[in-house]
Amino acid sequence: MARVVLDTPLPQLDRLFDYAIPPAIAEQVVPGVRVTAPLRAEGRLADGLVVDVGDTTEFDGALTPLESVVSPARVLAPEVWSLARRVSDRQAGSANDVLRLAIPRRSVAVERKWLAQGSPRDVPQLAHPVAGYEGGLIESAVDGGGRLALRSLPGVVELSDGAWVGRWAVTLAQAAVRAVISGRSAIIAVPDYRDQEQLEAVLRTVAPAGSVASLDARRTNAQRYAAFLSCLPQPDDGVSTPRIIVGNRSVLYAPAAKLGLIALYDDGDPLFAEPLAPYAHARDVALVRQQQQECAVIFAGHTRTVEVQRLVELGYLSDVAPVPLVTPKVVPTAAQQRQQAGDGGRVPSAAFRTAAEALLAGPVLVQVARPGYVSLLACRRCGQAARCTNCAGPLQLASSHAVPSCAWCGRLVGDWACSECNNTTYRMVTRGSGRTAEELGRAFPGTRVVVSDGERPLTRVDDEPRTLVVATRGAEPIAAGGYAAIILLDGERMLQRESLHVGDDCLRWWSNAAALAAPGAPTVLAGVGGPLAQALTLWQQHSYAAAQLQDRRALGFPPALRVASVTGRPAAVQAALDAAEHVPIRDVLGPAPVPADGPRTLDDDQVRAIVRFEYAHGDAVAAALRGVIVRQATGARRPPAGRRRGRPAPTLRVKLDDPEIL
Numbered sequence: 001m002a003r004v005v006l007d008t009p010l011p012q013l014d015r016l017f018d019y020a021i022p023p024a025i026a027e028q029v030v031p032g033v034r035v036t037a038p039l040r041a042e043g044r045l046a047d048g049l050v051v052d053v054g055d056t057t058e059f060d061g062a063l064t065p066l067e068s069v070v071s072p073a074r075v076l077a078p079e080v081w082s083l084a085r086r087v088s089d090r091q092a093g094s095a096n097d098v099l100r101l102a103i104p105r106r107s108v109a110v111e112r113k114w115l116a117q118g119s120p121r122d123v124p125q126l127a128h129p130v131a132g133y134e135g136g137l138i139e140s141a142v143d144g145g146g147r148l149a150l151r152s153l154p155g156v157v158e159l160s161d162g163a164w165v166g167r168w169a170v171t172l173a174q175a176a177v178r179a180v181i182s183g184r185s186a187i188i189a190v191p192d193y194r195d196q197e198q199l200e201a202v203l204r205t206v207a208p209a210g211s212v213a214s215l216d217a218r219r220t221n222a223q224r225y226a227a228f229l230s231c232l233p234q235p236d237d238g239v240s241t242p243r244i245i246v247g248n249r250s251v252l253y254a255p256a257a258k259l260g261l262i263a264l265y266d267d268g269d270p271l272f273a274e275p276l277a278p279y280a281h282a283r284d285v286a287l288v289r290q291q292q293q294e295c296a297v298i299f300a301g302h303t304r305t306v307e308v309q310r311l312v313e314l315g316y317l318s319d320v321a322p323v324p325l326v327t328p329k330v331v332p333t334a335a336q337q338r339q340q341a342g343d344g345g346r347v348p349s350a351a352f353r354t355a356a357e358a359l360l361a362g363p364v365l366v367q368v369a370r371p372g373y374v375s376l377l378a379c380r381r382c383g384q385a386a387r388c389t390n391c392a393g394p395l396q397l398a399s400s401h402a403v404p405s406c407a408w409c410g411r412l413v414g415d416w417a418c419s420e421c422n423n424t425t426y427r428m429v430t431r432g433s434g435r436t437a438e439e440l441g442r443a444f445p446g447t448r449v450v451v452s453d454g455e456r457p458l459t460r461v462d463d464e465p466r467t468l469v470v471a472t473r474g475a476e477p478i479a480a481g482g483y484a485a486i487i488l489l490d491g492e493r494m495l496q497r498e499s500l501h502v503g504d505d506c507l508r509w510w511s512n513a514a515a516l517a518a519p520g521a522p523t524v525l526a527g528v529g530g531p532l533a534q535a536l537t538l539w540q541q542h543s544y545a546a547a548q549l550q551d552r553r554a555l556g557f558p559p560a561l562r563v564a565s566v567t568g569r570p571a572a573v574q575a576a577l578d579a580a581e582h583v584p585i586r587d588v589l590g591p592a593p594v595p596a597d598g599p600r601t602l603d604d605d606q607v608r609a610i611v612r613f614e615y616a617h618g619d620a621v622a623a624a625l626r627g628v629i630v631r632q633a634t635g636a637r638r639p640p641a642g643r644r645r646g647r648p649a650p651t652l653r654v655k656l657d658d659p660e661i662l
Contacts, residue, residue, distance in 0.1 A: 007096060032078075156481070163201045266512070302541065369489075437468075440468055
């Protein structure tokens with residue numbers, strides 16, 4: 001008898017099914033292999049994965065036999081199945097949704113090559129102590145399954161091959177090597193490819209040859225599948241070779257039976273929030289897996305998220321700072337200090353002078369809020385925001401000679417007139433990276449100006465003087481030797497975003513940029529004061545996170561409490577709320593109408609309610625909401641005779657720990 005998890009999106013089929021094993025394939029049916037199995041409810045064959053093989057079943061009738069074994073490769077590792085089951089239960093989702101993230105699509109050619117190879121040679125024993133921290137603290141945590149909230153070292157360092165990387169990458173790479181030489185694997189998750197390139201550059205110089213596996217979305221499916229298979233036990237003898245597995249958020253589901261370390265860098269980055277069901281944040285996945293496999297876990301970053309700070313205050317994570325403490329030189333400026341000549345009042349005079357002096361010594365980084373040329377226009381007479389006459393979307397400019405176009409529908413609006421005063425002239429409100437580069441090029445003649453943003457990504461620049469780098473937040477390239485100065489613009493604009501996390505995000509953007517400065521080089525924060533500027537200036541980001549956590553406890557906001565958003569048609573949402581009444585919850589906010597695709601319109605058919613509850617009751621709330629989803633999926637009436645069978649589209653969506661609602 002084989003217990004199989006079927007590959008189906010139907011929530012009512014999110015369980016293990018017992019199948020009989022035909023004698024012809026009995027030797028091939030082992031835990032982890034891909035199989036095809038009859039699905040009577042749908043009248044078709046379904047793909048599946050064998051979770052377990054046993055002799056007994058709780059089913060009283062005759063078991064349906066499996067159809068076939070697709071491949072002898074055991075792609076579903078036991079630790080991955082346990083993780084998928086726990087994460088899906090925690091998030092009121094299906095284990096199949098997690099397994100789709102964990103197991104790449106099959107590549108027959110890659111799999112055949114892997115099945116034919118022999119066992120690899122032993123990993124050489126190398127020692128790389130972690131530099132910059134109190135002697136042996138990180139090594140002891142890796143060896144003993146410790147849990148750390150690590151304050152990363154700012155600055156950049158040169159590797160033996162001449163490449164420049166952030167110091168944080170060296171720290172995590174050395175910790176991962178520590179796990180590998182002890183015979184255990186390490187998983188390191190980073191937000192995007194820029195961070196992964198730095199990490200891989202370090203690992204090429206310090207990790208044992210052949211010990212690194214890269215799992216990320218930029219690779220082809222064949223490359224990703226080959227890297228995935230390399231993490232599995234060898235097909236000939238079942239021996240697991242220690243691996244350092246690096247990638248983005250989905251790398252946390254990589255197979256690693258002997259796991260020694262899980263590390264996340266910059267867990268506050270929104271790229272760690274999974275946009276697909278069951279919407280589990282990478283930080284939560286790491287914590288679940290750490291508990292299941294009792295390995296070490298490190299949350300590293302130049303800032304401290306409120307979620308990690310909560311775990312520090314609970315004593316679950318240990319706060320670790322560099323010794324001696326390294327702090328960049330940050331200079332805040334008052335909003336009233338402006339340089340009228342060079343940038344129309346946008347750049348404070350202190351920042352302007354700092355950039356002019358630093359350009360003589362090396363490259364200077366200028367961080368701006370938005371890409372493009374001009375992302376927002378307004379009426380020159382009354383100040384009303386310029387809107388599209390077709391869809392009411394905001395107007396923008398692609399260049400200095402372009403006709404205004406709509407950011408939503410893309411329509412050119414050459415005959416625009418203000419809806420308030422009928423004026424036909426406009427002014428630029430928000431300058432993007434292109435416009436900023438143009439203005440600074442005029443302000444600093446003879447200077448090479450380069451732009452790094454989503455359309456023109458740049459990962460590295462040389463150390464030539466008189467080089468001005470204009471980059472959007474998160475797209476800052478690494479300069480050889482570090483930047484001679486860093487100017488942080490548009491702080492007021494960044495803080496105008498309506499979000500519970502706006503302060504956390506801004507502090508993270510600014511801190512990550514300031515960490516790219518050369519030793520002793522100044523970082524000027526333009527036009528921002530208060531607690532944020534103080535935290536950045538003193539390099540006390542963890543203190544800001546502690547203050548934020550205290551405020552959120554008083555207001556009942558995450559992460560002091562957990563929240564679940566329930567979205568759908570009014571009847572479906574009400575059914576979910578009725579089910580939640582039987583479990584301990586704090587309160588329910590809503591239901592309220594949900595904004596549709598256009599921010600200025602509402603979808604009358606969709607409402608959303610927010611359920612707040614304590615962490616201790618998370619499993620009960622998730623189970624109750626999940627039950628409503630299953631009942632809704634199975635409650636469809638049978639179609640009339642002669643019509644095609646089918647089910648209505650789901651009308652209820654549940655997201656636990658939804659980052660978008662606040």
